[in-house]
Amino acid sequence: MSNLYDADLHMHTTASDGGYTPTELIKKCHDVGLTYVSITDHDTVQGVKEAIEEGKKLGIHVIPGIELSTYARRTSIHILGYGLNINHRVLLETLEDQRKQREERMSLIIERLSQVGVTLHAEDVLKYVDGGSIGRPHIARALLEKGYVQSVSEAFDRFLAIGKPCYVPKRREMTPEEAVELIHNSGGVAVIAHPIYYELDDYLESFIVEMGVDGVEVYHRDHDENATAHYEHWTTMLEEKYQIRLLRTGGSDFHHEAYGRQLVPLGEKRVANELAEELIAAIARR
Ligand code: AMP
Ligand code: FE
Ligand code: FE
Ligand code: ZN
Numbered sequence: 001m002s003n004l005y006d007a008d009l010h011m012h013t014t015a016s017d018g019g020y021t022p023t024e025l026i027k028k029c030h031d032v033g034l035t036y037v038s039i040t041d042h043d044t045v046q047g048v049k050e051a052i053e054e055g056k057k058l059g060i061h062v063i064p065g066i067e068l069s070t071y072a073r074r075t076s077i078h079i080l081g082y083g084l085n086i087n088h089r090v091l092l093e094t095l096e097d098q099r100k101q102r103e104e105r106m107s108l109i110i111e112r113l114s115q116v117g118v119t120l121h122a123e124d125v126l127k128y129v130d131g132g133s134i135g136r137p138h139i140a141r142a143l144l145e146k147g148y149v150q151s152v153s154e155a156f157d158r159f160l161a162i163g164k165p166c167y168v169p170k171r172r173e174m175t176p177e178e179a180v181e182l183i184h185n186s187g188g189v190a191v192i193a194h195p196i197y198y199e200l201d202d203y204l205e206s207f208i209v210e211m212g213v214d215g216v217e218v219y220h221r222d223h224d225e226n227a228t229a230h231y232e233h234w235t236t237m238l239e240e241k242y243q244i245r246l247l248r249t250g251g252s253d254f255h256h257e258a259y260g261r262q263l264v265p266l267g268e269k270r271v272a273n274e275l276a277e278e279l280i281a282a283i284a285r286r
Pocket of ligand 1: 017069134135136152153255260261
């Protein structure tokens with residue numbers, strides 16, 4: 001096991017709301033010296049194959065990944081899946097259903113926007129979409145381009161976030177339990193993404209134990225020193241309390257330098273190679 005910090009297990013491409021194609025992103029990973037990476041697009045594995053192929057050319061180990069959007073306890077909970085079989089039939093059917101639901105939701109959000117005097121057309125949004133998952137960030141970028149907001153964050157704060165006037169849920173949001181089952185059934189390991197976002201540690205504790213969740217994203221760009229220490233401690237506490245083993249993962253959640261929740265360049269948030277190696281070993285055991 002090495003003690004290098006050249007891993008990043010959480011990032012997005014144009015298959016969902018990232019700004020670079022899988023090939024471009026893996027090239028960027030190479031430029032900043034990453035050696036273990038995972039593409040974790042929202043509700044799609046469309047970018048994985050291309051990323052793996054580019055990784056082979058550049059000597060980067062690309063772990064197949066996904067970030068599933070789920071809804072519980074009045075909030076959006078993201079579940080990361082690693083090492084899944086990206087050709088699994090039920091997985092692909094479920095993701096296709098999610099893709100359609102995201103398309104429907106886009107139209108409903110555009111309708112809501114028109115009710116508050118904001119005119120947007122489907123084409124304004126779709127020009128940012130690459131055939132994969134349509135997300136609110138694409139709508140936010142259209143609002144930015146049309147001058148309705150000054151930033152993607154402002155679009156969320158004023159219109160798109162949960163509780164704001166133009167928020168619309170998907171017709172049927174996946175539950176965290178369904179997400180873990182889907183990941184397990186397609187041969188992957190399931191990890192709770194950026195737990196600091198939810199403030200639901202007690203719920204997550206029983207969820208981890210009951211569903212056999214495999215790990216926690218302890219290291220994330222939005223986990224400050226306190227949050228990181230908290231989740232390191234929490235993960236160890238759960239292992240001891242329930243006599244289970246949990247993976248620790250982490251990453252940058254990189255989308256693009258110019259948009260995303262934070263405008264941190266790729267390569268600034270890195271995690272230990274050891275975590276990636278343990279993740280790969282856990283995938284191999286499944
Ligand atoms: P969706 O997939 O449509 O549910 O959109 C969720 C995505 O929107 C997240 O993964 C983030 O990339 C992005 N997002 C959420 N909140 C914000 C925010 N306040 N500012 C910028 N991007 C955000
Ligand atoms: Fe995103
Ligand atoms: Fe997320
Ligand atoms: Zn993400």
